[in-house]
Amino acid sequence: MTSITIRSARPYDVLIAPGLLDRAGELLRPLVKTDRAALICGDHVYPLYAGRAVRALERAGFHVCVKTIPHGERHKNLDTYGEILSFLWNSELGRDDPIVSLGGGVTGDLSGFAAASYQRGCPFVQIPTTLLAAIDASVGGKTAIDLPGGKNQAGFFYSPLAVLCDPELFGTLPVRELRCGLAEAVKTGVLFDRALFDSLRGGWDLSLAGELVARCVAHKRDVVERDEFDRGERQLLNLGHSFGHAIEQRSGYSLSHGEAVAIGMAMIARAAVGRGFCDAGTAEEIVSLLRTLGLPTDCPYPAAELLEIMKHDKKRRADTLRLVVPRAVGRCELIEVPLAELGGWLRDGGAR
Numbered sequence: 001m002t003s004i005t006i007r008s009a010r011p012y013d014v015l016i017a018p019g020l021l022d023r024a025g026e027l028l029r030p031l032v033k034t035d036r037a038a039l040i041c042g043d044h045v046y047p048l049y050a051g052r053a054v055r056a057l058e059r060a061g062f063h064v065c066v067k068t069i070p071h072g073e074r075h076k077n078l079d080t081y082g083e084i085l086s087f088l089w090n091s092e093l094g095r096d097d098p099i100v101s102l103g104g105g106v107t108g109d110l111s112g113f114a115a116a117s118y119q120r121g122c123p124f125v126q127i128p129t130t131l132l133a134a135i136d137a138s139v140g141g142k143t144a145i146d147l148p149g150g151k152n153q154a155g156f157f158y159s160p161l162a163v164l165c166d167p168e169l170f171g172t173l174p175v176r177e178l179r180c181g182l183a184e185a186v187k188t189g190v191l192f193d194r195a196l197f198d199s200l201r202g203g204w205d206l207s208l209a210g211e212l213v214a215r216c217v218a219h220k221r222d223v224v225e226r227d228e229f230d231r232g233e234r235q236l237l238n239l240g241h242s243f244g245h246a247i248e249q250r251s252g253y254s255l256s257h258g259e260a261v262a263i264g265m266a267m268i269a270r271a272a273v274g275r276g277f278c279d280a281g282t283a284e285e286i287v288s289l290l291r292t293l294g295l296p297t298d299c300p301y302p303a304a305e306l307l308e309i310m311k312h313d314k315k316r317r318a319d320t321l322r323l324v325v326p327r328a329v330g331r332c333e334l335i336e337v338p339l340a341e342l343g344g345w346l347r348d349g350g351a352r
């Protein structure tokens with residue numbers, strides 16, 4: 001088993017090993033004092049893995065109540081959040097009882113947001129079932145829901161007690177979801193790790209998933225430990241996300257998070273070339289790896305529409321926005337871009 005400790009204000013371990021789902025109870029047992037737990041699970045994941053999770057928790061002496069939530073970003077909202085809170089209350093969950101999230105980033109973000117707020121905070125454990133959630137969403141303590149006007153507009157920093165990652169669970173992921181996880185792995189490579197970037201050219205291999213997750217989580221740990229609350233360096237992790245979030249929202253969430261981030265990364269790489277941040281070869285390498293992995297790289301929306309959405313970006317200052325630009329594969333830089341220049345960046349990235 002690989003164990004990666006995240007030394008945030010409340011430290012926790014990310015445990016990675018095949019078969020971990022069936023050990024969830026024994027791993028959680030020493031971390032909490034109660035004998036009740038809530039399992040929150042997406043409706044796709046429920047028939048695949050909830051039974052095993054419940055049995056694992058019951059074997060360790062937990063009485064488990066289960067809540068399924070509808071899948072999809074469209075449901076990462078106030079309605080589902082309210083439903084989860086009512087479920088916790090109706091199940092008489094106390095503030096020492098753990099909430100276990102079993103699912104992708106949507107389930108994790110929603111469950112974490114509920115865990116942070118229910119009775120002012122109860123213990124929270126993540127069992128990521130998508131590659132994207134394992135390498136990104138479950139690590140770093142950010143939780144969020146979307147508001148009607150924008151993505152992730154309400155949220156808490158709230159560290160889990162533990163993250164239990166069982167790479168075997170990725171075996172049932174649709175190929176589109178796998179690609180989305182790979183988009184975040186490409187992001188990690190472009191930010192920090194040339195060798196990781198190169199290794200992704202080989203495509204997806206389930207037997208190497210644990211290693212890939214561990215490598216990405218270790219990079220995220222390094223950044224999160226230095227800047228847990230996202231005031232500086234952590235914003236590097238936003239590579240491809242400033243444009244990506246706007247694209248995801250503009251698509252009405254018909255493009256998934258990973259797809260939108262892939263387009264966002266390709267755009268920022270293209271726009272960086274003409275401004276002297278990186279050479280054309282670097283941008284070409286990034287775009288071509290994304291394409292090799294089956295990810296989209298072309299922006300389907302006009303710059304003006306994306307600009308409108310980006311006005312609400314949380315990283316916006318009065319008249320600038322922070323963008324992450326590649327210098328080379330493995331090295332990126334945070335820069336302040338005047339809002340007035342953003343349209344030019346989007347157009348040079350390929351938006352109409």
Ligand SMILES: NC(=O)c1ccc[n+]([C@@H]2O[C@H](COP(=O)([O-])OP(=O)(O)OC[C@H]3O[C@@H](n4cnc5c(N)ncnc54)[C@H](O)[C@@H]3O)[C@@H](O)[C@H]2O)c1
Pocket residue numbers: 042043044045048071072073076103104105106107109129130131132133136137138139140141142143144152169170171172173174177180257258
């Ligand atoms: N908190 C953070 O730091 C952070 C970081 C990155 C992304 N996110 C958020 O994560 C979300 C995206 O996460 P995601 O890509 O995991 O999407 P997701 O949670 O929507 O899951 C994708 C789809 O795969 C299905 N699924 C999940 N696990 C499965 C499995 N093992 N087998 C078969 N199907 C399975 C789900 O039902 C869903 O339909 C976005 O809301 C994004 O904002 C959060």
Ligand SMILES: [Zn+2]
Pocket residue numbers: 136184241257261
């Ligand atoms: Zn992301």
